[in-house]
Amino acid sequence: MRFSLRFVASLLCLGTIPVLTGAKGDGCAAGSKSPAPDVAGDWAVTYEDEIGVEVKIGGAVYTSKIGVQGGEVTIDHEGKPLKFDLDCSRPEIVCPAEAWPEEVAIEQKNTEYEHQMIVHLPKQSCSGTMRAAKPEECGANTINPDCEDVCDGEITVTDQEAFGVIGEEGDSFRLYLGGGIASNGVNCALLGWSVADADLVTEGEGTETWVANDMKNGVVTVAYAGGCLWVANVDADPDLEAAVLGASVTFTVGFTSARAE
Template sequence: MRNKSLLLLPITAALPLMMGAEGDGCAAGSKSPAPDVRGTWGITYDDVIGVEVKIGGAVYNAELGAAGGQVTINHQGKPYTFGLDCSRPEIVCPSEAWPSKVLIEQRDVNHQHQMIVNLPSASCSGELMKPAPGTCGIGTSNPNCDLVCNSDVTVKTRETFGVIGEAGESFRLYLGAGIVTNGINCALLGYSLADADLVTVGDKGEDWEATEMNGGLVTIGYAGACVFVGQMDGTTQAALVGAELKFTTGFTGVKQ
């Protein structure tokens, strides 16, 4: 992969993050009809990845090419370089988290708004443990103080849960569910999602079918230390505690 390096500017002078659909994920328990999304979908991505870095209360934005690359920020007089390297086995890039071809299922006839997709997901190679004091709770990437992985995170395929909105006009897929990062390993942060609007044909009922996805947006998040490029000393690690990187890319989809 050819790396592309960028210097990030503070948010007041930065490029805006890409905007996309915001799926309605609140209809998981609904028993109302939902459009038929079952089948194989072809996904087409934008040629840019939006980057947002949060570190020490400051926010920096930029864009990368679709292949990823490196971004550098100058925070409190010190440079920090982060890399989105899709070749790393533990890293799931946006186009891998929501691949170019996906098979979607709706298994529960009584809850048609629930959808299942087999996608790459994190798996802990060690043990799940309680997070260290002060590293979880409100204002952190682990607000519910879920168990964290104490070792490396590997990527395996697993069933991923999604929800079609009550109106049948959008969906939300939860990419970041599962393993919680310990701040160093590369588990996806909990807000990692895929959202899109749905284009449908037919009337609400048995012949209601989704045929296209428009305005889609994949959002994946990582702890800053996980994607830091360079030597990690005590000072650097302390600065990166709580730091987050968010990567976003737009997409559209067509049922095949």
């Protein structure tokens, strides 16, 4: 599935994307013709040891941590335990370290728009039916705030081009990780605020040899609908189930990166 530059750039530029810690990349320079540092080439990524977890159910927010390879987190919501499992072995799940792997190759193909960058990453697509979001299931305070088309079917993952933007000042980037499709609350389509952000450490600014050699304060953010990761309790009541299906589970992990030798 391919999307227009204007569509992806508008998502990258959203100031409302919740980045919990670390860098907040400037994704608004996709159409800029000003110079940008050279980021093309191979990069080696080093991750922090833990993944931060944020679960939102209605107006309640719960936080926890799990190992970098994923795992289970249990919260107590209104006196009832709820368990969510980030199982990285599931083929439709893109875990943080998969969304931005330990080795990445970046390209800057468009010589007119140097701020645009392309990375080959695991990307999701819908193998079922796409439909327009219903008014009552999208908008502010939902898992589909921009009322994107909903995938009513299975999610598949293949290696595709992901689009990113180097900030206007050349000191940060934002990479959009989602597939531009919304979850139906049960399947595992990445939610729209799934991004990778980092600050860029550069040298030679103002010259033709302006180059980025390091990334710091990096954060990968991947988010799913609660129903995707919910380890269901057979005794759960319908109201609780409805709340879980409208919940979001966001995972963040910090990283740094340097050019691969």
